[in-house]
Amino acid sequence: MRINLKQRPLAGLMVACLGFAASAAHADDLANSKYLFGDWGGERTRLAEKGITFDFGYGFEAAHNFSGGDKHITRYTDQWKFGSTFDLDKLWGWRGGTFKLIITDRNGRNIGADANIGNNQLIQEVYGRGQTWHLTMFALEQKFFNDRLTWTIGRLPVGENIGSFSCDFQNLTFCGAQPGNIVGDYWVNWPTSQWATILKLDTTKDTFVQIAAYQVNPNYVNDQWARRNGWKLNNPGGTTGALIPLEFGWKPMVNGLPGSYRVGVWYNTSKGNDLFYDVNHQPIALTDAKPLQHDSRQGAWITFQQQITGEAGGKGATVFLNITSADHSTSQTNNQIALGMEYKGIFDRPNDFIGVAFGGSHANGEYAKRQRLFNAANPGQAQIVQSGYEKVTEVFYSWSPIPSIAIRPNLQYIQDPGGSNKRDNAFILGLKTSVAF
Numbered sequence: 001m002r003i004n005l006k007q008r009p010l011a012g013l014m015v016a017c018l019g020f021a022a023s024a025a026h027a028d029d030l031a032n033s034k035y036l037f038g039d040w041g042g043e044r045t046r047l048a049e050k051g052i053t054f055d056f057g058y059g060f061e062a063a064h065n066f067s068g069g070d071k072h073i074t075r076y077t078d079q080w081k082f083g084s085t086f087d088l089d090k091l092w093g094w095r096g097g098t099f100k101l102i103i104t105d106r107n108g109r110n111i112g113a114d115a116n117i118g119n120n121q122l123i124q125e126v127y128g129r130g131q132t133w134h135l136t137m138f139a140l141e142q143k144f145f146n147d148r149l150t151w152t153i154g155r156l157p158v159g160e161n162i163g164s165f166s167c168d169f170q171n172l173t174f175c176g177a178q179p180g181n182i183v184g185d186y187w188v189n190w191p192t193s194q195w196a197t198i199l200k201l202d203t204t205k206d207t208f209v210q211i212a213a214y215q216v217n218p219n220y221v222n223d224q225w226a227r228r229n230g231w232k233l234n235n236p237g238g239t240t241g242a243l244i245p246l247e248f249g250w251k252p253m254v255n256g257l258p259g260s261y262r263v264g265v266w267y268n269t270s271k272g273n274d275l276f277y278d279v280n281h282q283p284i285a286l287t288d289a290k291p292l293q294h295d296s297r298q299g300a301w302i303t304f305q306q307q308i309t310g311e312a313g314g315k316g317a318t319v320f321l322n323i324t325s326a327d328h329s330t331s332q333t334n335n336q337i338a339l340g341m342e343y344k345g346i347f348d349r350p351n352d353f354i355g356v357a358f359g360g361s362h363a364n365g366e367y368a369k370r371q372r373l374f375n376a377a378n379p380g381q382a383q384i385v386q387s388g389y390e391k392v393t394e395v396f397y398s399w400s401p402i403p404s405i406a407i408r409p410n411l412q413y414i415q416d417p418g419g420s421n422k423r424d425n426a427f428i429l430g431l432k433t434s435v436a437f
Helices: 009-022 027-032 040-050 088-092 223-229 365-377
Strands: 052-067 074-087 097-108 133-144 149-156 194-201 207-216 241-250 257-268 272-278 291-294 297-307 316-326 333-344 353-363 388-398 405-415 426-436
Touching: 040 052, 040 088, 074 088, 074 133, 088 097, 272 365, 353 365
Parallel strands: none
Antiparallel strands: 052 074, 052 426, 074 097, 097 133, 133 149, 149 194, 194 207, 207 241, 241 257, 257 297, 272 291, 297 316, 316 333, 333 353, 353 388, 388 405, 405 426
């Protein structure tokens, strides 16, 4: 891999700064610290005591398809992350205040598109939203009433706070806030942010409820716009409405082991195009007229995680289940389900773990009806009908030679890519790596 630092001056500056900091790292830091560059000779700890912490990281995902598509090729994509958190109480005596800033930079290629696999869910989850700089977070967080109520305002990705889920797997089916995987035209996950405000109330020590409002603007998910403006703190024209999610959460201890249970619903005030009918309630496939408009879009999700063996938060097995359903009239992919397991501390290596997961993304039957009708009327322009589930299996082993580095080879099998049995199944060898500086 080669990064042209002349074309990316901020990346060059950051890499130079990180390289300078590396000279302060010691061998014992590498073996024990969660950061590759250690404590910077104690400077990192001193800054944290004053209220300034840093989050610098790099992630790399490579993939090779042995079957599926029309080319057996290898592709990579990556992401740099430069973040900082400012404790305003420690810095200025602003009680309960925290400011967070994260900038990301993505590069690389998408194997699904380049090999014409036809998959709906990304094989390399870190790809997408414009391979460029993004202002991923620029937000103020304020706590009230003995920290029971938290108000956040600024530029935020939706899945950072609402419907959040880990991203240990490489296939997008098992990564991040699931609604963004199926209605990503308006539920915008990392690294893209939009103006938002969130209220979270801890109803008890184990339960919470939160409600938010996120700006819905097609520009944020336009790759061409992102390449020019993704890093800017601006408010583009063209806002169509607001995404309003409501989430209830419970974090119990079951037999002394932690769990996380979330259920939520969302309502998008923006209009949505019907998949089958036109403005005159006739099939679009036959009339090619403008689609019927719906006044809103909505959906619901559940996200369950529970450690079932071992030591709380340490060695042991954790299982998860994610289910999301979107409205059937406007969402081309209208539901997704994923379940899996991770086991941490395998071979008595505390930072190593394995994972296995199974999932499916459903191609909406309403859109399939439209495709079939179009094919019957236009046999010379017949399309592949997407009807049913794109089924994905992934297994990985995560090896950490030192705590700051994770090297994660994986195998993925994609059956019926895009929800069509007319496409060849894909067998993928992947490699996901991460480094915390």
